[in-house]
Amino acid sequence: MNPRLTRRRFIKGVIYSSAAAMSGAGLYLTNAQSQSGAAVERLISINVNGRTRRVDVLPQETLAHTLRYKLDLTGTKLGCNRGECGACTVLIDDVTNYACSTLTHSVRQREVTTVEGLRSPDGQLHPVQQAFLDELGPQCGFCTPGQVVATVALLKSNPRPTREEARQALSGNLCRCGAYDHYLNGVMRASGQLS
Amino acid sequence: MPSHDVMPNMELYQPVQVEDALALAGRLAERGWLLGGGQDTYGWLKDRTKSPEAMIDLNGIESLRGVREIADGIEIGALTTLTELANNPLVRERYSLLADAAVKVASPQIRNVGTVGGNLVQDVRCWYYRRGLSCYRAGGNLCYADTPQGMNREHAIFNASRCVAVTPSDTAPALVALDASMVIRSSEGERVVPAEEFFVGPNVDIRNTTVLRPGEILTAVRLPATWANATFYFEKVADRNVWDFALVNIAVAMRESGGVIQDARFVAGAVQCTPRRLVDVENAVRGQPRNEATAQMLGTLASQGAQPLNHNGFKIHLVDSLARRALIA
Ligand SMILES: Cc1cc2nc3c(=O)[nH]c(=O)nc-3n(C[C@H](O)[C@H](O)[C@H](O)COP(=O)(O)OP(=O)(O)OC[C@H]3O[C@@H](n4cnc5c(N)ncnc54)[C@H](O)[C@@H]3O)c2cc1C
Ligand code: SF4
Ligand code: FES
Numbered sequence: 465m466n467p468r469l470t471r472r473r474f475i476k477g478v479i480y481s482s483a484a485a486m487s488g489a490g491l492y493l494t495n496a497q498s499q500s501g502a503a504v505e506r507l508i509s510i511n512v513n514g515r516t517r518r519v520d521v522l523p524q525e526t527l528a529h530t531l532r533y534k535l536d537l538t539g540t541k542l543g544c545n546r547g548e549c550g551a552c553t554v555l556i557d558d559v560t561n562y563a564c565s566t567l568t569h570s571v572r573q574r575e576v577t578t579v580e581g582l583r584s585p586d587g588q589l590h591p592v593q594q595a596f597l598d599e600l601g602p603q604c605g606f607c608t609p610g611q612v613v614a615t616v617a618l619l620k621s622n623p624r625p626t627r628e629e630a631r632q633a634l635s636g637n638l639c640r641c642g643a644y645d646h647y648l649n650g651v652m653r654a655s656g657q658l659s
Numbered sequence: 660m661p662s663h664d665v666m667p668n669m670e671l672y673q674p675v676q677v678e679d680a681l682a683l684a685g686r687l688a689e690r691g692w693l694l695g696g697g698q699d700t701y702g703w704l705k706d707r708t709k710s711p712e713a714m715i716d717l718n719g720i721e722s723l724r725g726v727r728e729i730a731d732g733i734e735i736g737a738l739t740t741l742t743e744l745a746n747n748p749l750v751r752e753r754y755s756l757l758a759d760a761a762v763k764v765a766s767p768q769i770r771n772v773g774t775v776g777g778n779l780v781q782d783v784r785c786w787y788y789r790r791g792l793s794c795y796r797a798g799g800n801l802c803y804a805d806t807p808q809g810m811n812r813e814h815a816i817f818n819a820s821r822c823v824a825v826t827p828s829d830t831a832p833a834l835v836a837l838d839a840s841m842v843i844r845s846s847e848g849e850r851v852v853p854a855e856e857f858f859v860g861p862n863v864d865i866r867n868t869t870v871l872r873p874g875e876i877l878t879a880v881r882l883p884a885t886w887a888n889a890t891f892y893f894e895k896v897a898d899r900n901v902w903d904f905a906l907v908n909i910a911v912a913m914r915e916s917g918g919v920i921q922d923a924r925f926v927a928g929a930v931q932c933t934p935r936r937l938v939d940v941e942n943a944v945r946g947q948p949r950n951e952a953t954a955q956m957l958g959t960l961a962s963q964g965a966q967p968l969n970h971n972g973f974k975i976h977l978v979d980s981l982a983r984r985a986l987i988a
């Protein structure tokens with residue numbers, strides 16, 4: 465198994481077990497106040513872009529909904545809302561996920577990064593964002609946050625991808641404007657393979 | 660048929676031990692819905708086509724994840740994601756057929772969360788059914804796909820029985836080819852079912868594609884050593900390389916020795932409701948060399964007995980070509 469994954473799983477396992485609470489019916493992934501029945505509670509904390517946010521979340525609520533309508537992080541777009549476009553791509557523990565197809569309650573012990581969390585504290589754009597601008601990646605721009613986030617994830621695990629590897633890594637991000645080649649140029653530039 | 664941005668109200672349980680999940684699954688029965696990666700689930704719920712009262716999220720149960728060696732082969736936890744499966748060294752080394760199938764599912768983001776259990780238990784993709792029409796599979800008394808006007812390009816060419824929907828899974832044919840067995844638990848105990856018997860067609864049960872009953876959880880998939888490191892071939896034909904379900908896929912495992920095929924398992928997906936063993940093809944290639952001449956000899960054997968609908972006759976040629984390609988690629 466990928467050593468990074470194993471380590472992450474292990475750490476997560478530890479976090480899971482320490483976050484688990486005993487209730488009448490057994491062990492559940494929930495906070496300590498949880499009472500009988502052990503269904504999830506609505507008021508929870510999630511870690512988004514390095515900050516802990518307290519938020520009231522319905523059991524069936526998607527992360528895209530929480531981010532956009534409760535935390536005002538509207539950089540994460542909703543295109544299809546069913547896992548078919550990638551506009552809602554966010555990082556969860558550095559792995560790309562569709563926020564429209566993720567339950568907010570499932571990210572409680574994890575780190576969420578949205579496009580808003582990428583620039584540095586002084587406001588400077590993330591190298592991937594800058595490279596996409598330099599290569600005129602965005603046309604209408606709707607798919608751009610998802611393309612940026614998917615590229616950031618790729619470069620974390622593979623800092624110098626081939627164009628084909630980049631194509632694969634971005635294949636879950638649809639662009640209706642068809643700006644794929646520009647985005648791929650952006651990936652090559654961000655990884656220092658294009659001067 | 661309305662589609663909504665949000666899912667209707669329901670409860671969510673996040674057990675961390677399999678016993679608690681089994682107790683919940685048993686208690687809630689038809690009112691509960693098991694949750695792996697949720698990638699097949701959320702569409703049903705957003706469309707209001709299925710309306711469970713509670714979801715039982717299995718992702719916190721660490722014992723259901725990962726790949727382990729066992730006495731006779733390997734065991735894959737049902738909550739292992741498709742990305743983990745595709746990258747797992749044991750799987751890649753010995754059962755690359757399954758890694759090759761897993762990496763063809765949907766898109767990278769879906770594979771990052773989609774589980775092997777969910778991929779096997781996912782429901783059919785017939786759009787009439789998914790949009791909530793009351794067809795046979797939904798408990799009604801007609802099939803919308805199998806009518807003169809029905810859009811049935813993606814539907815079955817074999818073994819239809821009122822319902823003409825096909826198995827959508829890319830990993831299912833690979834697991835049948837590898838002669839996997841499914842470990843199923845309930846609060847009453849455990850049963851182990853061969854992959855071929857795990858999937859059922861509409862002639863057996865028109866409402867369910869597997870033998871799983873309410874209260875049961877698929878906990879693991881076991882791959883026997885029999886087919887480890889065999890010669891493998893997987894190919895999926897779809898309209899697009901990403902997101903699209905197979906029009907036809909094929910998973911093949913072959914044992915060669917002395918220049919001939921000793922034994923083989925050929926399994927096609929998306930041609931009927933269950934992964935289809937191409938038994939005639941398997942018999943024909945046994946004792947033959949793996950080459951162009953044997954491929955030619957197969958002719959149209961893979962499609963013998965096919966009964967196409969109005970718009971899916973092309974699947975006949977596809978399944979024949981894919982079976983032949985497994986011998987020359
Ligand atoms: C846009 C899109 C494209 C897709 N393309 C493909 C494709 O090309 N190929 C393909 O094979 N699939 C495809 N899928 C289908 C599916 O999303 C994935 O196959 C995924 O693997 C499903 O796994 P999951 O864990 O997310 O399933 P879930 O949605 O969590 O579960 C699916 C079903 O299985 C049940 N279930 C889950 N785990 C268990 C368990 N351990 N025991 C018993 N029951 C269980 C659930 O109750 C549910 O009924 C696609 C889906 C989408 C949305
Ligand atoms: S093919 Fe099956 S699922 Fe589709 S409309 Fe006919 S009965 Fe329903
Ligand atoms: S909005 Fe999530 S994939 Fe389209």
Ligand code: FES
Nearest residue numbers: 603604639640641
């Ligand atoms: S830039 Fe318009 S959708 Fe990609």
